[in-house]
Amino acid sequence: MLKLDYIRSQFPGLNTDWVLFDNAGGSQIAKPVVDRINEHFYTSNVQLDGSYPQSVLAQERHDEAHIKLAKWLNADDPKELIMGSSTSLLVRILADNFRRILRDGDEIIVTNCDHEANIGAWRDLGNYGFKIKEWKLNPDSMRLEKSDLEALLTDRTKIVAFTAASNVLGGLNPVKDFTRTAHKYGALVCVDAVAYMPHRMIDVKDTDVDFFVFSFYKTYGPHYAMMYGKLDLLNALPGFNHFFINxxxxxxQPGNYNFEFCHGLGALPEYFLTLAEKHGYNKGSERDKFRFAYSLIEKHEEELSKKVLDYLNNRKDIVIIGSPDSSADIRVPTISFVQKNRDSREITLKTDEHKVAIRWGHFYAYRLIKDLGLQKQNGVVRISMVHYNTFEEADLLINALEYAL
Ligand SMILES: Cc1ncc(COP(=O)(O)O)c(C=O)c1O
Structure with missing residues (x-):
């Protein structure tokens, strides 16, 4: 059982009479991260890499945070972590690098069901002589199928872009298996993990992903993002900076980047390690502790999903957009639905009256909502929970939905 009193004490933003169930839009920030950002501002807010003490301290803090973040992902080297303002920008930078090294007729596979961040940047390369192929969601299973990917792959495929978890459907993709399949054809993968990282642990070595990108503002941090890339690949790419920075x-990372956030984010992996310790797990390696913390999170989130999905599945007028199954093997607690023919916006404005914050729309998974024919309903209603949410909050949501539906 998660000690929710302890967990919620780590998120001061939860001190409100609103139920915050729009976490896939933006989660609350963990207090240790804020404390460390402040620490940087008050004691080492100078340029890195100078000879004077404040600058030496700033550099040490920056490097230490990168080591912690690399260990969290199980990356070999902090040099494999690229910082940027957003996932959308980092994928654009990566795609621009590939634009300069791919050859005419090379192929790129994108999906029709993901956030546009990992679709549009690649699709735009279609203007430069590269062939873009679309890997479509199976509308019956509401999943991406490996067999459909295999049918698209050829020895000209260079990139397969997909997500680890959908920000609308909540469904988890088998990242390791999809990556292995792409690699069989010599293609690299670019995995959008924005909707995955608030909920699950990643091991970039075990999954063998080539590029893996996510945004901290949905994973208990500030508005900032990070992309992991395998070092040999990063070395081989042309880059996106001044000619003498190689x-x-x-x-x-063109220009100065956000040192205060880098230092602050060092506290994020520590949050998960402390969470394990607070729940009595003091033995084992760091990876064991991460594993334990995430297993508690997974279990709690599965129960939250079950409560909400049991309610929605019992209503004949509701269609779940995604899997109706609450199993943590299948989904994260991001749950979307439509009420037959009803405008999704209207429903959300009604739940506002009960101080329950959810959201309607396409969530930038624009192609998914269009292909499912849900535009005329103003997209879906999305409920997105994370581990700090409680069963009492889920009850308040259900109560608000009873009123709104
Ligand atoms: C799955 C997914 N990918 C990418 C993004 C875009 O992230 P950013 O705003 O950092 O570009 C989002 C934001 O909603 C998202 O949910």
Missing amino acids: DPPYKF
Whole structure:
């Protein structure tokens, strides 16, 4: 059982009479992260890499945070972590690098069901002589099928872009299996993990992903993003910076970046380690502790999903957009639905009256909503929970939905 009193004490933004169930839009920030950002501002807010003490301290803090973040992902080297303002920008930078090295007729596979961040940047390369193929969601299973990917792959495929978890459907994709399939054809993968990282642990070595990108503002941090890339690939790419900056990660980080956030984010992996310790797990390696913390999170989130999905599944007028199954093997607690023929916006404005914050729309998974024919209903209603949410909050949501539906 998660000690929710302890967990919620780590998120001061939860001190409100609103139920915050729009976490896939933006989660609350963990207090240790804010504390460390402040620490940077008050004691080491100078340029890095100077000879004077404040600058030496700033550099040490920056490097230490990168080591912690690399260990969290199980990356070999902090140089494999590229910082940027958003996932959308980092994928654009990556795609621009590939634009400069791909050859005429090379192929790129994108899906029709993901956030546009990992679709549009790649699709735009279609203007430069590369062939874009679309891997479509199976509308019956509401999943991406490996067999459909296999049918698209050829020895000209260079990139397969997909998500680890859908920000609308909540469904988890088998990242390791899809990656292995792409690699069989010599293609690289670019995985959008924005909707995955608030809920699950990642091991970039075990999954063997080539590029893996996510945004911290949905994973208990500030509005900032990070992309992991395998070092040999980053070394081989041309970069996106001044001609004399040729080493990763700097070659992909034009201009100064956010040192205060880097230092603050060092506290994020620590949050998960402390969570394990607070629940009595003091033995084992760091990876064991991460594993334990995430297993508690997964279990709690599964129960939250079950409660909400049991309610929605019992209503004949509701269609779940995604899997109706609450199993943590299948989904994260991001649950979308439509009420037959009803405008999704209207429903959300009604739940506002009960101080329950959810959201309607396409959530930038524009192609998915269009292909499912849901535009005329103003997209879906999305309920997105994370581990700090409680069963009492889920009850308040259900109560608000009873009123709104
Ligand atoms: C799955 C997914 N990918 C990418 C993004 C875009 O992230 P950013 O705003 O950092 O570009 C989002 C934001 O909603 C998202 O949910």
